[in-house]
Every structure is written in C-alpha cells, then in structure tokens.
Amino acid sequence: MPETASPLITLRQDIASACQQAGRDPDSVTLLAVSKTRTAGELAALADQGQHDFGENYLQEALDKMEALAQRDLVWHFIGPIQSNKTRDIAARFDWVHSVDRLKIARRLSEQRPAGLSPLNVCIQVNVDDEDSKSGVPLADVAALAEEVAALPNLTLRGLMAIPRADSNDSNRGAFRRLAMTLSQLRNTMPALDTLSMGMSADFAVAIEEGATVVRLGTALFGPRPAR
Ligand SMILES: *Cc1c(COP(=O)(O)O)cnc(C)c1O
Secondary structure, three states, X not given: OOOOOOHXXXXXXXXXXXXXXXXXXXXXXXXXXXXXXXXHHHHHHHHHOOOOEEEEOOHHHHHHHHHHOOOOOOEEEEOOOOOHXXXXXXXXXXXXXXXXXXXXXXXXXXXXXXXXXXXXXXXXXXXXXXXXXXXXXXXXXXXXXXXXXXXXXXXXXXXXXXXXXXXXOOOOHHHHHHHHHHHHHHOOOOXXXXXXXOOOOOOHHHHHHOOOOEXXXXXXXXXXXXXX
C-alpha cells in the first residue's frame, strides 16, 4: 500500500501556506484538534503524530478520554457551552477554556481552580454576529467583561473566541475581522492578550489571514462526525 499523507500532515501544510500567504510565521498558529465524539484511540493516533492540543465540548466524554490518555502529555481545551454545575471539573481538569461568556462562570472557574495548578487560560466567547440565539457575549459588552475576568486571581485571560454564523458569501471574513479588531482594541489596555481562537474546517485559511492564532479543526482532521 502506498503511504498517503495523513490529514494532520496535510492540514499542517495548509496552515503553513495560509500563514505564508498572510506573511505570518507558521508557528504563530496552533492547530487545535476538535475531538468531540472521537474515541480515545483516535486521539492517541493523532498524539502519536505529535498532536498535543485537543478541544472537547462535552465534559463527561472529555473526562473519560483524559483518563484513557493520562500517560500522555496532552493539552486539553474546553470549547463547549458551560453550565454552572460543570465548572468544578472543568477548572480542575482543563488547561484552557475558550467559551467563557459570563462573569458568573468565570468567577466559579477561578474559585474552583485547584491550588497548585497554574492559572486556567481562558478566552471570552464573543457573539460576533450579534445573533440573539447564539452563545457569546455581544461585541459591545466584551471590554467590560474582559476587565472583570482579567481581575480574577486564578484565571489568565488570553484573548477572544468566536463561532461565526456560517456566511458562505465571505467565508466569515467580516466576522473574523470584527473579532480581530476587538482584540486589538483590548490590547491597548491589556497588551498581554495574545489569542484569537477562530476558524474551523471550512474557513480556517481565511481566519488565519485575519489573524487567528488558534484554529479549531474537527471534520477536516477526523472526517464527518458520527451522530452523538
Ligand atoms: C465542533 C466544533 C469545531 C470544529 O468544527 P469542524 O467544522 O468540524 O471543524 C470548532 N469549534 C467549536 C466550538 C466546535 O464546537
């Protein structure tokens, strides 16, 4: 059988060429493997190819995989909606949370981050399309929430995340640009912010052109998701 390039290798090349197009250093973009619904074995296969960062949406499923993969040195990102009763485990077990969209959740994550662990890295999830139905803080409220989150002792605010409404007309370029502008404004007072978590399988190249530092890839990496 001839060797075919794995999706991970192909995607790394795609990310590198998008960076090159945009005049950016390829190391400035992290590939986050979105592994919801995938088995621990599938994650292990990627880890064998050098993939460290994994993004999960469902707590119990994530905890099971963490246990199965405990021998490996992986970085776990929580990227799904957060209910209050899940914050304790999220604070204890994850390295990053991308989906903070209200102060109450941020406070709980900070209070429940175990002593002895480094502060939890968090991004504020922004509703870049200002849709009523979507999670994420409205653009107009980002600055106020960012200040409050940044003041919490056991969190490190790293930046912003968004899941734009799929807009096939411009591959979400407008939404990515709004998020990038918002981060750039925040950086006037919070220069340490360094993370723009945006871009998924269908639009990551555009997101990289617009400044993404983390692209979250599921189907491009693993194929179509099985029903859950
Ligand atoms: C599922 C998911 C992704 C990955 O989406 P794909 O289109 O499969 O790449 C990225 N981000 C979040 C928040 C998700 O829930």
